[in-house]
Amino acid sequence: MAREYDTVLVRKGTYKEVNILIDKPLVLKGENYPVIDGELKGEIITITADNVTVDGLFIINVGTSYTVDYAAVRVIKSENFLIQNLVLEKLFFGIYLEKARNGRVYHNNIIGDAEEEYNSGNGIQLWYSNNIEIDQNIITHVRDGIYLEFSDDCTITNNRSSENLRYGLHFMFSNNDLYSHNTFEDNGAGVAVMFSKGIKMYENTFKNNWGAAAYGMLLKEINDSEIKGNTFQQNTVGINIEGSNRVTYSSNDFIGNGWAIKFRGACYTNNFKENNFLYNSFDLSYNSKLNDNKFEGNFWSSYTGYDLDKDGVGDIPYRPVKLFSYVVNRTPEAIILLRSLFVDIIDFSEKVSPVFTPDNLLDIRPRMKQIVHDRN
Known part of the structure; x- marks a missing residue:
């Protein structure tokens, strides 16, 4: 009965509904x-019209399927929409945007109960x-907290994505996006950014992403992007990088990770400046x-050099690649020797006369004191 641009108020209660169409x-x-x-x-709400707002609902019991991606709320080919203040539980997919644009997904609480990747959604x-x-x-508790595929010029801010099976945030073939001030914690892996360019990653926290194949962030085939002001703390690997070029890493903190940064190959013309590497x-x-x-101009907590002219x-120069990390790459079982005197000796010998590590991979202006970053 509603006319265009009406407001439909839903009173408190329980409504057993499926396949609600807003056209x-x-x-x-x-x-x-x-x-x-x-x-x-099955699917609960489907939006096919422009200028639709869905606000303040508690949506539960989305259908599960191996052939159809049922969602609590789906937006198809619409623009100027607002999805806000929803609580979603017992879901397959939560909010699914399909060929939509110029919309906002704001202040929703999405709580899944995913146990296996093959039968869970994002x-x-x-x-x-x-x-x-x-x-x-x-x-x-979903598969991927936030997933983007072929989606450009999006902003992802102030979200918390945690305890998800696979990634807290996952990009595929998406360009010129910004994500900032988000927290990705206790996920299978924090964030994967793949086959994309022009991505800006500012002041996010990647924390406690532990596991044999876990990392704070994975970069694969990423070009012309910027990673600034982020905190990578207590991850197996802070950033895992493969085939990524012309990326600037600045003012980031790497704290207590297994590996702060792991290069997998084919990474060229990247610039690392004014980062803190602390106790990795x-x-x-x-x-x-x-x-x-x-x-x-980075700070390295394991730097043992001197500053006779007192300029800070x-x-x-500091050589951040230790020979032992080269050994562990090829023989992971050697990690058991990590704290031994033997490791200190071989690292010292490589620092004096590099044989296995690139002789030009060094920080020519290492900072003597930890850099204080101004976080917004």
Whole structure:
């Protein structure tokens, strides 16, 4: 019965509904969080019109399927939409944007119960969706917290994505996106950015992403991007990099990781400046004799050089790649020797006369004191 641009108020209560179609501009607003129960039968709300707002609903029991990606809320080919203040539980996919644009996903709480990747979906998924703002959402216990595929010019800010099976945030073939001030904690792995360019990654926290194949962030085939002001703390690997070029890493903190940065190969013309490397087991792992990446003005907690002219910069360059990290790359079982005197001796010998590590991979201006970064 609603006309275009009406507001439909949903009173508090439980409504057993599935396949609700919104095909005209309107506001669907819940009062005191009414429950929309899909009874595990399929998709619950589908939006096909422009200028639609869905606000303040508690949506549960999305259907599960191996052939159809059922979602609590799906937006198809729409723009100027607002999805906000939802609580989603017992879901397959949470909020699914399909060929949508110029919309906002704001302040939603998405709580899955995923146990296996093959029969679980993502919290917020974008597919061929451009200029989307994803802000202040909490996402937990799904497959990927936030997933973007072929989605450009999006901003992802102030979200918390934790305890997800695979990634807290996952990019594929998406360009010129920004994600900042997010927290990715206790996920299978923190963030994967793959086959994309022009990505800006500012002031995020990547924490406690532990496991045999875990990392704070994976970069694969990423070009012309910027990673600035982030904190990588207590991850197996802070950043795992493969085939990524012309990326600037500045003002980041790497604290207590197994490896702060692990180069997997084919990484050229990257610039690392004014980062803090604090108490990582290995600051850098590098698997090639060739290097044209630049390190300058970083602080390394394991630097033992001197500063006779008192300008705050070490008088001798610092070599961040230890011979033992080279050994562990090839023989992982050797990690058991990490704290032994033998390791100290071989690392010292490599520092004096590099044989296995690139002789030009060094920080020519290492800082003597930890760099204080101004976080917004």
